[in-house]
Amino acid sequence: MSDHEYTPKSKFGKWFNDRLPLLSLASHLTDYPTPKNLNYWWTFGGILTFCLITQIVTGLTLAMHYIAHADMAFESVEHIMRDVNYGWLIRYIHANGASMFFLAVYIHIFRSLFYGSYKSPREIIWILGIIIYLLMMAAAFMGYVLPWGQMSFWGATVITNLFSAIPLVGEGIVNWLWGGYSVDNPTLTRFFTLHYLIPFLILGLVVLHIWALHVPGNNNPVGIDIKKPSKDTVPFHPYIVIKDGFALLMFMIVFAFFVFYTPNILGHADNYIEANPLVTPAHIVPEWYLLPFYAILRSVPDKLLGVIAMLSAILILAALPWLDTSKIRSAVFRPLYKQFYWILVADVLILGYVGAMPAEGLYLLIARVATGYYFIHFLVVLPILGFKEKTMPLPLSITEPVLGGSPMASAVKKKESLN
């Protein structure tokens, strides 16, 4: 993996490393050559690792007090909030941590979209990332069911019923998922089991994600390959460690703000009412991070087609490396793509907004237009753009724009000619 051979200094270190090369791995990780032009949008990998560890640690401690039973789950969560030492803190960190996790992952994904990080040779990193994202959604959804409040119960009912749209076997699959004829105790216990399992699957995939990253190395804001050997890179430690650490601190301030000042703002008041299978809350809304997909689901008037559209909206991302036909990675050098990128960002934000609104009248119309555009972006705009777009000239190396103070080679050259 590493460009250089590592030999531990101590005799014991050498003995150990010959048998299990952990020290070589540590050396690879600290010396890992990183493009020196990485900006703060590249710090979210580290932030996401922090989020995952936070969720696992707080989740483990919550599991020591939580009772996965339909008659006791709601009460045990209140017990955590009121009786368990620092239970309120741990639960609020866990609940808001899920939102922070998604906030960071969306920034991370949109960073990749802007700088073309999904393109060759990084397709496998990207696809592993999409699988992690899918597992995150599954974990978040099942975690939201565990407090057994009204939103838990009805969210679980609506989402599991998506499978009933499958022709012929749909109802059988739903009964299998429920372990009964409605969401009930068997559903709760299996959701708890899977909610406990998934973070560890994600952890394993994160290892693969980073492994796959360390094969070609990081993409960077200008999106061109690193020249080897060159002065294009700095070692991961201490340069990136300190930068990631600073960004993490900033992120933790935002995190702490939610936990200590508005711990319930991202949740729904209805979830403090115990689950009641006879009454559906007047307005069912998923958590904010699922709203764009929920808007897509509701914008299609047919049940099966709505479910297909929603799933396609996520799975289409896996095909992105092949839908985007442009050889240029970074949007910095793609004047048209840059504009379409921001339109897509706006489109997803609009979908998120209308997903929270009732599906009627103007909202429904906006949702339909935004859903249509979402697919047009990936299926029409990106494939065509690669052939039609006139891109700007790339710099010769990533050092060139760094020294010139501008990422655009042409601008650097202009400056030089003025001198």
Add this chain to the structure above:
Amino acid sequence: MSDKKPERREFLFTASYAVGAVGVGAVVWPLIDQMNPDASVKALASTEVDVSTMEPGKSITVLWRGKPVFIKRRTSEEIAEARAVKMEDLKDPQKDEDRAKNPEWLVMVGVCTHLGCVPLNDKGDYNGWFCPCHGSHYDTSGRIRKGPAPTNMEIPKYEFVNSNTIKIG
């Protein structure tokens, strides 16, 4: 390996894979099937409800297999309205006569066929039920008239044990 007789060895490979696949399937199936509704859940298959105190126009909701079941004693206007609907106006054509054997009593699973919410009684554009989740309207026979739900609300298996008691399931 010689080019002469690959068949014998290939047969052995294929046979081994086939036996292996059957073995894996036999082990995996119990692990999958354990998630299906268990014996205790299936044992709760029927519920008896006393309807002797219900006046016309009144509706009650009872729990059957964890799901709400609406029992409605319909007024003569509601029955007339349900029976006057033309079949071509329905998304999921079904006669009211087939849904309510005794026209006064409508017994149906109170679950929206879209994504499983519980519709609200006496609401919506057709004086029947309205689902607040995604806006499906049902008529006085529980048939889907408007909105994303694909089919009418389900009629469970039920019978009058005597004039005062309905047995669902």
